[in-house]
Amino acid sequence: MSIxxxxxxxxxxxxxxxxxPFVTVGAVACLAVGLFWGFFLTPxxxxxxxxxxxxYVHVPSAMMAINIWVMMLVTSLIWLIRRHHVSALAAKAAxxxxxxxxxxxxxxxxxxxxxxxxxxxxxxxRLTSFLILFLFYLGYMAxxxxxxxxxxxxxxxxxxxxxxxxxxxxSRYAVNFWNQGLHQGATLSLDKKENISDVxxxxxxxxxxxxxxxxxxxxxLRTRTEIxxxxxxxxxxxxxxx
Amino acid sequence: xxxxxxxxxxxxxxSYIATIALLAALVALTLWKGARVKRALSAQEERMKKNG
Numbered sequence: 001m002s003i004x005x006x007x008x009x010x011x012x013x014x015x016x017x018x019x020x021p022f023v024t025v026g027a028v029a030c031l032a033v034g035l036f037w038g039f040f041l042t043p044x045x046x047x048x049x050x051x052x053x054x055x056y057v058h059v060p061s062a063m064m065a066i067n068i069w070v071m072m073l074v075t076s077l078i079w080l081i082r083r084h085h086v087s088a089l090a091a092k093a094a095x096x097x098x099x100x101x102x103x104x105x106x107x108x109x110x111x112x113x114x115x116x117x118x119x120x121x122x123x124x125x126r127l128t129s130f131l132i133l134f135l136f137y138l139g140y141m142a143x144x145x146x147x148x149x150x151x152x153x154x155x156x157x158x159x160x161x162x163x164x165x166x167x168x169x170x171s172r173y174a175v176n177f178w179n180q181g182l183h184q185g186a187t188l189s190l191d192k193k194e195n196i197s198d199v200x201x202x203x204x205x206x207x208x209x210x211x212x213x214x215x216x217x218x219x220x221l222r223t224r225t226e227i228x229x230x231x232x233x234x235x236x237x238x239x240x241x242x
Numbered sequence: 243x244x245x246x247x248x249x250x251x252x253x254x255x256x257s258y259i260a261t262i263a264l265l266a267a268l269v270a271l272t273l274w275k276g277a278r279v280k281r282a283l284s285a286q287e288e289r290m291k292k293n294g
Binding site: 111 | 243245246247248249250251253254256257258260261264265267268269271272273275276279280282283286287289290293
């Protein structure tokens, strides 16, 4: 079986209908256990006090903000190269989720930054690139709404997605590129010595899994809605022409 | 049951409340739009079936 079979809307609707209950239950379970564990059962950190608990919402949302744009890049490329409508609709469906994740990362970062850095906002490379990524999400969504022809909208938003990928990449590596600013380096590392302590790491892993599964759940739901919306528009057009 | 958050109570609680509120709004909007479009599509298909 080829992966391109899922580019068929009917096949996508069948498969997503089957998968949705599993990912939904997984998302709710991981988020409930991860957030409960992180909020109620983790100790205060030496440097950050109880604000360490903010990582359970800040880190997963920041990771998703970048990775959702990467997913949109891949699906946009599939649209631009192979013209599969479901991939363009999946990119469109993912954008509002990515926008909310970026907003969560910006808000929780600002709330955490005030007591830790003494400021809500700083024009630091990572913060600034995240703000630009947020604006790209808004621009991407606005462009979809501004163009009536869906194929033209998919083409232009696909190109915008390619351009915005520079900022998605910068958001991830800004701290490494410019060794300046307030934002610390990566919280997570494959090197056990550099990674955060296990007592914070395990609930964080659960929260990350929860955010990923929540994204998949919402993406499937929203893509199904976009497919139905496209069919509705086609039927209305057919009725007008009859 | 509530953990001792000390002087950072507002910071920690604010972060969690903002996150949960934004995620809840996103989920609610997704479900609302999904139900609206599904209803409209069913009605359109029904109308076209009646009209042949």
